Amino acid sequence: MAARGYSKIQVSDLAEFEAKAELKRLAAEIAENDRLYYQEDRPHITDAEYDALRQRYNAIEARFPDLRTLESLSLKVGAAPTGRFRKVRHAVPMLSLDNAMTEQDVIDFAARIRRFLKLGEDERITVSAEPKIDGLSMSLRYEDGELVTAATRGDGSEGEDVTANIRTLKDVPQKLGGRNLPKIAEVRGEVYMTKAAFLALNERQKAAGEQVFANPRNSAAGSLRQKDPSITASRPLGFFAYAWGEMSEMPADTQHGMIKWFEHCGFKTNPLTKLCHSVEELLAFHRHIEERRAGLDYDIDGVVYKVDRLDWQERLGFVSRSPRWAVAHKFPAERATTKVRGVLITVGRTGVLTPTAQLEPVGVGGVIVQNVTLHNEDYIKGIGNKGEVLREGRDIRIGDTVIVQRAGDVIPQIVDVVIDKRPKDAKPYQFPKKCPCPLHTDVVREETATGEEGARRRCTGEFACPYQKIEHLKQFASRRAFDIDGLGEKQIEYFFEQGWVKEPADIFTLSARNRTIKLEDIEGYGATSVRNLFNAIEARREIALDRFIFALGIRHVGETTALALARGYGSWDAFHEACLEVAKGDAEAVAEMDALDQIGDTVIQEVAAFFGEGHNRGIVERLTKEVRILDVEKPKKDTAVAGKTVVFTGSLEKMTRDEAKAMAERLGAKAAGSVSKKTDLVVAGPGAGSKLAEAKKLGITVLSEDEWLKLVE
Numbered sequence: 001m002a003a004r005g006y007s008k009i010q011v012s013d014l015a016e017f018e019a020k021a022e023l024k025r026l027a028a029e030i031a032e033n034d035r036l037y038y039q040e041d042r043p044h045i046t047d048a049e050y051d052a053l054r055q056r057y058n059a060i061e062a063r064f065p066d067l068r069t070l071e072s073l074s075l076k077v078g079a080a081p082t083g084r085f086r087k088v089r090h091a092v093p094m095l096s097l098d099n100a101m102t103e104q105d106v107i108d109f110a111a112r113i114r115r116f117l118k119l120g121e122d123e124r125i126t127v128s129a130e131p132k133i134d135g136l137s138m139s140l141r142y143e144d145g146e147l148v149t150a151a152t153r154g155d156g157s158e159g160e161d162v163t164a165n166i167r168t169l170k171d172v173p174q175k176l177g178g179r180n181l182p183k184i185a186e187v188r189g190e191v192y193m194t195k196a197a198f199l200a201l202n203e204r205q206k207a208a209g210e211q212v213f214a215n216p217r218n219s220a221a222g223s224l225r226q227k228d229p230s231i232t233a234s235r236p237l238g239f240f241a242y243a244w245g246e247m248s249e250m251p252a253d254t255q256h257g258m259i260k261w262f263e264h265c266g267f268k269t270n271p272l273t274k275l276c277h278s279v280e281e282l283l284a285f286h287r288h289i290e291e292r293r294a295g296l297d298y299d300i301d302g303v304v305y306k307v308d309r310l311d312w313q314e315r316l317g318f319v320s321r322s323p324r325w326a327v328a329h330k331f332p333a334e335r336a337t338t339k340v341r342g343v344l345i346t347v348g349r350t351g352v353l354t355p356t357a358q359l360e361p362v363g364v365g366g367v368i369v370q371n372v373t374l375h376n377e378d379y380i381k382g383i384g385n386k387g388e389v390l391r392e393g394r395d396i397r398i399g400d401t402v403i404v405q406r407a408g409d410v411i412p413q414i415v416d417v418v419i420d421k422r423p424k425d426a427k428p429y430q431f432p433k434k435c436p437c438p439l440h441t442d443v444v445r446e447e448t449a450t451g452e453e454g455a456r457r458r459c460t461g462e463f464a465c466p467y468q469k470i471e472h473l474k475q476f477a478s479r480r481a482f483d484i485d486g487l488g489e490k491q492i493e494y495f496f497e498q499g500w501v502k503e504p505a506d507i508f509t510l511s512a513r514n515r516t517i518k519l520e521d522i523e524g525y526g527a528t529s530v531r532n533l534f535n536a537i538e539a540r541r542e543i544a545l546d547r548f549i550f551a552l553g554i555r556h557v558g559e560t561t562a563l564a565l566a567r568g569y570g571s572w573d574a575f576h577e578a579c580l581e582v583a584k585g586d587a588e589a590v591a592e593m594d595a596l597d598q599i600g601d602t603v604i605q606e607v608a609a610f611f612g613e614g615h616n617r618g619i620v621e622r623l624t625k626e627v628r629i630l631d632v633e634k635p636k637k638d639t640a641v642a643g644k645t646v647v648f649t650g651s652l653e654k655m656t657r658d659e660a661k662a663m664a665e666r667l668g669a670k671a672a673g674s675v676s677k678k679t680d681l682v683v684a685g686p687g688a689g690s691k692l693a694e695a696k697k698l699g700i701t702v703l704s705e706d707e708w709l710k711l712v713e
């Protein structure tokens with residue numbers, strides 16, 4: 001079955017009635033594919049096709065928020081959302097492994113076993129050797145073949161119940177395959193994310209302005225700890241089975257027999273697992289896997305050796321919290337030593353200066369590393385990194401010899417400086433006081449939302465800084481903003497350098513100016529591609545308000561905030577007027593913006609800063625002459641207070657002020673900060689003062705908190 005549930009019409013061109021029909025069609029198709037995927041473990045479409053269905057569904061809903069109902073897929077996917085994770089006591093504790101770091105440790109491990117079991121020198125000890133997956137261990141409890149609980153390791157005795165999330169993993173069968181299943185079977189193994197999926201996820205997180213993960217293990221953990229299983233479902237997690245907990249009957253009497261049984265039940269097991277019969281074979285296995293490590297698509301941090309015979313495992317038992325019958329033979333972290341040649345500073349869209357260390361190229365685990373991010377000024381000084389990556393207190397200087405590792409095998413980072421090798425004349429790195437952009441503006445240390453000094457330095461050139469201008473233009477034309485086909489980052493850089501496109505409005509006047517520019521004469525362009533580009537630009541002369549606001553690139557105004565602002569004001573004119581007032585510091589306009597759901601001080605400050613800048617106002621003015629901005633319908637609400645302006649004053653007892661404002665918003669009312677002729681209702685709690693007096697003076701209805709709650713119930 002191919003993905004067939006959507007028409008070819010661009011979401012931005014859909015009429016509401018078409019959108020409604022399409023959402024219904026898409027929902028049915030997504031539900032069917034969810035069932036095939038989650039419940040039957042046999043998807044009929046590729047992940048990419050499935051993602052495309054969901055993306056289109058979400059895009060349509062985002063454009064027509066009114067069509068969102070309680071049945072919306074965005075609110076309900078797979079299993080019901082979990083609340084806080086329930087604690088689960090493991091029937092059999094989940095223990096850890098002793099480490100072997102050297103070859104001698106492995107020789108000792110084998111000798112210990114031989115001694116403990118009183119085996120003769122010529123008696124063979126068969127050992128199952130497996131990669132040690134760097135993920136999260138998980139215990140899956142099956143009763144009568146049905147998955148009933150999935151629990152994390154926790155402290156080994158008690159873990160967290162993540163069943164709803166684990167059910168979304170395609171490597172975890174809901175029902176065990178095969179016959180004669182034990183009544184109770186706890187299958188244990190490792191949940192992991194592939195390196196490719198980790199990198200892709202981080203790209204998406206970065207684009208959405210959300211948390212990026214340090215390594216695949218963390219991203220797997222973060223993905224599992226979601227309250228909403230649909231988020232876990234959207235993250236590609238894998239599972240390898242390698243151990244067990246409580247078993248009412250044992251289906252095999254060897255480790256490798258158990259692995260076969262797991263496969264039989266429908267689990268994936270690690271294909272590199274191998275039976276070895278001597279210490280030499282174990283060490284050869286270790287070397288072989290280490291060589292393959294960089295080429296594997298998942299992180300491993302060593303290999304695990306397990307005595308194969310289960311009766312021997314039983315006799316060997318445990319020492320404190322680790323089995324005597326197993327050991328983890330770790331790999332040294334993949335590290336290399338190299339020199340810092342220089343520090344390159346780049347300027348992002350919001351003017352933040354990011355330092356990158358330029359290294360003498362060095363191979364780390366099969367990959368050549370020559371650029372490593374240094375994050376910010378404090379990181380280079382060796383402070384503020386909490387010792388998480390770079391050893392605390394170590395500053396990095398040009399000329400320094402540094403130790404580089406790839407976090408979780410993927411992201412290169414400097415972990416230490418070899419102080420002995422520091423050149424005598426190496427000076428502490430001076431973070432530039434001027435932006436490297438041609439304006440050479442002063443750079444300032446950023447203020448955090450709480451007004452403290454942050455670690456990042458920012459160019460103060462804003463829209464006048466050519467580096468920021470280019471980044472702004474890139475965001476403007478990007479997929480999530482104006483989405484202009486054929487106007488990618490390379491083209492923008494080129495057009496900017498040529499002076500043809502210096503600000504957003506220029507994009508829309510390009511075709512009129514092409515008589516002199518003659519794009520078609522430039523190598524790589526032809527008449528057709530130029531026509532296509534101009535058509536793509538023309539097609540975007542109409543744009544939804546939320547996209548337009550996002551495209552402006554106001555700091556802290558991402559897609560979600562842009563949508564909240566668009567819904568709050570409905571039209572460009574209303575939004576624009578409000579922003580200009582906010583920039584002037586008009587208290588009422590500020591209060592009105594503050595009353596919008598999801599909008600707080602940080603956004604208001606940035607909106608004020610953006611529209612307070614004459615240069616930005618000019619850019620916006622020229623741009624709005626070129627495009628038509630489509631209203632976003634304010635959510636229509638059929639409630640007692642829809643369309644009314646409410647002011648909360650005095651202390652509230654049953655809810656916080658923010659909750660009250662959010663509630664008013666949800667019900668279609670506008671919560672304002674001060675009382676005026678436009679106010680319809682005042683909700684006054686104890687201690688209300690001047691606002692209450694003003695309301696009385698203007699003859700405005702005044703309600704108590706309880707009366708308000710009754711009204712909106």
Ligand code: IVH
Pocket residue numbers: 094095096097098130131132133134135136137153190242243304323326328
């Ligand atoms: S066996 C009684 N096999 O390593 C111990 N563990 O340090 C049973 N791990 O918490 C564990 N790959 O998360 C075993 N092939 C493998 C493993 C493995 C990764 C992890 C597991 C465990 C930790 C122990």
